[in-house]
Amino acid sequence: MTTPISSIALVTFGSFIGSFSALGFKAGSRRLEKNLHSLLTNWPLAAGVAGYLLSSVFFIIGLKNGELSILFPMVSTGYIWTMLWSRLFFKEPFTRGKFLGLALILAGCVLLGLGTRQTG
Amino acid sequence: MPILQRTVSETTVSTITAPDSPDSVILNEVSVTASTTGQKRRSLLMIVVFTVLSATAQVLLKFGTIQIKLHPTFLGLLTNFPLLGGMALYGIGAALMVIALRHGELSVLYPLISLSYVWVAVLSVVIFGEIMNVYKVAGICAIMAGVAVLGSRAHK
Numbered sequence: 588m589t590t591p592i593s594s595i596a597l598v599t600f601g602s603f604i605g606s607f608s609a610l611g612f613k614a615g616s617r618r619l620e621k622n623l624h625s626l627l628t629n630w631p632l633a634a635g636v637a638g639y640l641l642s643s644v645f646f647i648i649g650l651k652n653g654e655l656s657i658l659f660p661m662v663s664t665g666y667i668w669t670m671l672w673s674r675l676f677f678k679e680p681f682t683r684g685k686f687l688g689l690a691l692i693l694a695g696c697v698l699l700g701l702g703t704r705q706t707g
Numbered sequence: 708m709p710i711l712q713r714t715v716s717e718t719t720v721s722t723i724t725a726p727d728s729p730d731s732v733i734l735n736e737v738s739v740t741a742s743t744t745g746q747k748r749r750s751l752l753m754i755v756v757f758t759v760l761s762a763t764a765q766v767l768l769k770f771g772t773i774q775i776k777l778h779p780t781f782l783g784l785l786t787n788f789p790l791l792g793g794m795a796l797y798g799i800g801a802a803l804m805v806i807a808l809r810h811g812e813l814s815v816l817y818p819l820i821s822l823s824y825v826w827v828a829v830l831s832v833v834i835f836g837e838i839m840n841v842y843k844v845a846g847i848c849a850i851m852a853g854v855a856v857l858g859s860r861a862h863k
Contacts, residue, residue, distance in 0.1 A: 609808075609817050616809040632805065639801070666818040673814035684860040685814055691853030692821045698846030699824055 590653035598658045601645030602665030604638050609669045610676060611635025656704035663696040742810035751858055753807035754819045760800035762826030766834060767793030815857050822854050 615632025618625065626632075650658055666689055673679040742750075771790025775783070784790070808816055825847050831837040 609813060612805050613808045613813040616805045616807075619806065619809060635805075636801075663821060666821070669817045670814045673812065673817075677813060679812045679814045682860065684856055688815075688853045688855075688857035688860070689818055691849050691856060692818050693853075695846045695848070695850030695853060696821065696824065698842050698849060699828060700846075702828070702840050702843030702846055704842075 590657040594649045594651075594653035594658060595661060597645050597649030598661040599664060601642040601649060602662050603668055604645065605642035606665045606668030606672060608635045608638030608642060609665075610672050611638055613673075613677065654704065656700040656702075659700035659703070660693070660697045663693055666692065746810040750807045750809065750811040750816060751819070753803055754816050755822060757800045757804045757807065758820060758823035759826060760796050760803070761820075761823045762830060764793045764796035764800060765823075765827055766830050767796065769835070815860060818857055819854050821850050825850050 611631045611633075612635040615629050615635055618629050618631065620626075646662065670681070670685060670689060674681060767789045771787050771793055774787050774789060777783075778787075804820075828843055828847055832839045
């Protein structure tokens with residue numbers, strides 16, 4: 588089975604959108620209060636949920652065709668975006684620890700993807 | 708060969724947080740940065756719990772989709788308890804994740820979600836009889852190492 592470019596594009600785009608939804612979740616969680624009104628008017632949270640659902644749609648369509656070993660690591664590219672947005676919007680510093688941790692996680696995802704290919 | 712390793716302290720950073728219990732200082736509760744070590748640790752723990760819930764949810768959803776194929780009717784969908792349970796668990800997990808993100812850095816906490824891939828890989832072997840191989844073991848180890856590195860930075 589070969590992996591069509593369209594599937595790769597869909598999954599990569601899905602994780603790109605997903606990284607924005609993480610921003611919405613973070614911004615929304617800062618505004619959390621224990622009353623219904625504030626929960627319903629928490630627009631960053633709502634945007635986060637919408638983005639999350641939208642990214643799932645892209646994942647589901649993308650993962651229908653193609654090999655999981657190729658597509659699975661694409662999902663984890665979202666973490667790279669999230670790190671970038673965290674610095675841009677929340678002034679979170681880049682550190683060596685974060686780069687190392689992220690690199691290990693990405694490598695792990697590639698390996699897990701390869702592992703699914705092995706068993707077929 | 709001598710290796711020069713200058714540890715530039717990475718955490719000399721940024722806004723000094725109030726030393727203790729910003730909980731008691733309610734005047735500016737929403738305005739960020741004042742998260743205690745305890746709160747950050749709790750966030751970390753909540754994310755880990757979230758990954759377990761999400762992995763369990765995925766297993767339930769898998770059972771659910773198998774059941775859909777057996778009873779492909781509307782009534783079958785309504786009584787598809789693995790599917791419904793999986794969705795509910797996903798919802799609970801997502802709520803927990805949002806609460807967890809309140810304290811600590813997004814760039815540290817968010818990649819920890821990859822821990823759910825580890826649980827899914829293990830559960831797939833235990834429950835669905837998938838075969839464990841060298842790549843999977845290496846992948847699991849790498850992700851856990853990455854999570855450990857990120858997690859150890861989280862309190863700083």
